[in-house]
Amino acid sequence: MRTNPHHHLTEPLTGLRNLGILAHVDAGKTTVTERILYLTGATYKRGEVHEGTTVTDFDSQERDRGITIFAAVVSCAWDGHRINLIDTPGHVDFSDEVERSLRVLDGAVAVFDAVAGVEPQSESVWRRADRHGVPRIAFVNKLDRAGADLDTAVESIRERLHVTPLVVQLPIGREDGFTGVVDLLTMRSLVWAGDSMAEGPVPGSLLEEARRRRRLLEETVAELHPTALEEFCAEPEISAPTLTAALRDLTRTGEGVVVLCGSAYRDRGIEPLLDAIVAYLPSPLDVPPVRGLQDGVEVARAADPEAPFAALVVKVNATATGRLTYLRVYSGTARKGDTVLDAGAGRTERIGRILRVRAERHTEVERAVAGDIVAVVGLKAARPGATLCAPAAPLLLEPPVVADPVVSVAVEARRSTDAERLATALARLVEEDPSLAVRTDSETGQTVLSGMGELHLEVAVEKIRRDRGLDIGVGRPQVALRETVVRGVSGLLYRHVKQDGGAGQYAHVVLDVRPLDGDGATGFAFGSTVVGGRVPREYVRAVEAGCRDALADGPLGGHPVTGLRVTLTDGATHAKDSSELAFRTAGRFALREALRACAMVLLEPVVEVTATVPEDAVGGVLGDLAARRGRVSGSAARTGPGGMVVITATVPLAELFGYATRLRSRTQGRGTFTTRPAGYAPAPSGAAG
Ligand SMILES: Nc1nc2c(ncn2[C@@H]2O[C@H](COP(=O)(O)OP(=O)(O)OP(=O)(O)O)[C@@H](O)[C@H]2O)c(=O)[nH]1
Ligand SMILES: [Mg+2]
Secondary structure, eight states, X not given: OOOOTXXXXXXXXXXXXXXXXXXXXXSSHHHHHHHHXXXXXXXXXXXXXXXXXXXXXXXXXXXXXXXXXXOEEEEEEETTEEEEEEXXXXXXXXXXXXXXXXXXXXXXXXXXXXXXXXXXHHHHXXXXXXXXXXXXXXXXXXXXXXXXXXXXXXXXXXXXHOOEEEEOEEEESOGXXXXXXXXXXTTEEEEEEXXXXXXXXXXXXXXXXXXXXXXXXXXXXXXHOHHHHHHHHHSSSOOHHHHHHHHHHHHHXXXXXXXXEOBTTTTBSHHHHHHHHHHHSOOTTXXXXXXXXXXXXXXXXXXXXXXXXXXXXXXXXXXXXXXXXXXXXXXXXXXXXXXXXXXXXXXXXXXXXXXXXXXXXXXXXXXXXXXXXXXXXXXXXXXXXXXXXXXXXXXXXXXXXXXXXXXXXXXXXXXXXXXXXXXXXXXXXXXXXTTOEEEEOTTTOOEEEEESSHHHHHHHHHHHHHHHOOOEEEOOOEEOOEEEEEEOEEEEEEEEEEOSSSSOEEEXXXXXXXXXXXXXXXXXXXXXXXXXXXXXXXXXXXXXXXXXXXXXXXXXXXXXXXXXXXXXXXXXXXXXXXXXXXHHHHHHHHHHHHHHHSEEEEEEEEEEEEXXXXXXXXXXXXXXXXXXXXXXXXXXXXXXXXXXXXXXXXXXXXXXXXXXXXXXXXXXXXXXXXXXXXXXXXXXXXXXX
């Protein structure tokens, strides 16, 4: 069933799948990707994560650490379709990579561990995919492991993800004896041995169970899909073609999720997964047209090769030898040599070469058409999230959301002569990864690197060490604190008046400041209740901008301020001397003064920790979490896979530095944990900052 990799596809857009592989750490995303590349003929050898030989974990740190850090794009072909595949990282510190990937995907495969079921990070990425409206199918992996069970994994999908699982396979054999599946649509068996897959009739011993499950699938589909229901009522059974069509519809609306299973590591279950990707997940033509701003007005652009060009920058790889920019083309066609506009930056760039990203080598193509994901050489400055478009038809696509960095470290070059090289290296790193930020501390003069977590920063610093051979000193990690309002003020009047010759400035504003509703709520809301046009609309907007300026440093310690609502209640203008600038300045100083009058409190980031530990270590682990100011959640400890106990707790991020080492030693290396952001909580007085 292997297709010829050199077969040249001049496929229509309907044959294209932009697909992401999503899951919790270690569920097997990279291994699934690797098997897909092998089966589609994109590679000639199966790579292994633990041997550091996979295509998508190509970075030396990924290979050393055995985890995916950077989302990687790779293209392959299956059954006359082309698949652009993005293997994403599972670790929470790199979830911005996932967010950026989701922005440009049309569909995804969510991979689950058949022993652990739905894990916290799979739940988080599932929610993210919901927000982006990305249709998914589920692959329950690692069916070969001791304790693996498809049915329990499916139940956890139903319970934790609140979706209706549509299970289309029945496993043949358990754990070590897992050899194949019964395809419940065709009612045929698929059995794998070594490199080959054999199709045959359903084994007699499984026939009854297979029929029962087929019936269950029909019932579930009939409940959700009108055409299927009609056939279900009129005929003895729903035919395979009707089922397939219904499953495709339900996948696209998200009303149900098709569940397949297998063992990527043992090469079992990947062919049907590829068939399902092609059958159920949408092409670029099946998803709604992209929306963007044209002269400030929202417009839709269809995935039409003849329309004006518009693309979103997904990723940038800036290496010493050049800059590779990954684009998702949403409309139009780009050709080698074209000039395109970076709509946000207002700068034009030239497309040097266009590459299709393949496993073994990249191949040059003449053009990139709507729907495709390609890599481009020659762009000098476009950053991830930028829109590139035809200069004659500017369009600004919404950039992916970038999370606020929560952890920072001071970095310095150990040799003072390296200071400039370090600054350049940091600047380049930030260009590639918008979830990193660099600033100079105004008090200490130190260079401070901020990111999504301890591992994120460790990887960033190590990358500079490796790529540039720089000797770098790194300070202790610090969490990013916030300030919030606990008791507001009302009727704060601020007058900004300068009328001593020349162009004057005149702005009066009156503000109310209140905490945002909800404990630990973050964000900023602004409104105006000014009546009778006492403050014209453009000045109201200027006041809002001024307030946003003031949020950058709060009165307690210069931390960003969040979780408040500001209302402009009154103001006054001067016929000649009022301007947007005057009102922006007034807004800034007014809020700054108001915040000094408010009761404020420091907030620190907290995370939800899920630790899986051996039973005899539970007491010690709970005690340790308490000492770290952790609050163990309701159903404190539940029994997880393999007799391990799963503990969930909310812990301040500041207390978690170095926790990996501690947990390992407390559990003789058997305990593992993952975290996910759980917002902010009031910090104890005297919190580090
Ligand atoms: N037993 C078994 N092990 C598997 C299977 N699939 C993957 N693994 C192993 O599980 C480990 C993690 O696999 P990866 O493919 O790196 O998982 P991942 O989801 O890409 O991990 P991150 O990218 O770090 O989130 C590796 O040691 C794999 O060899 C499987 O089907 N069965
Ligand atoms: Mg991986």
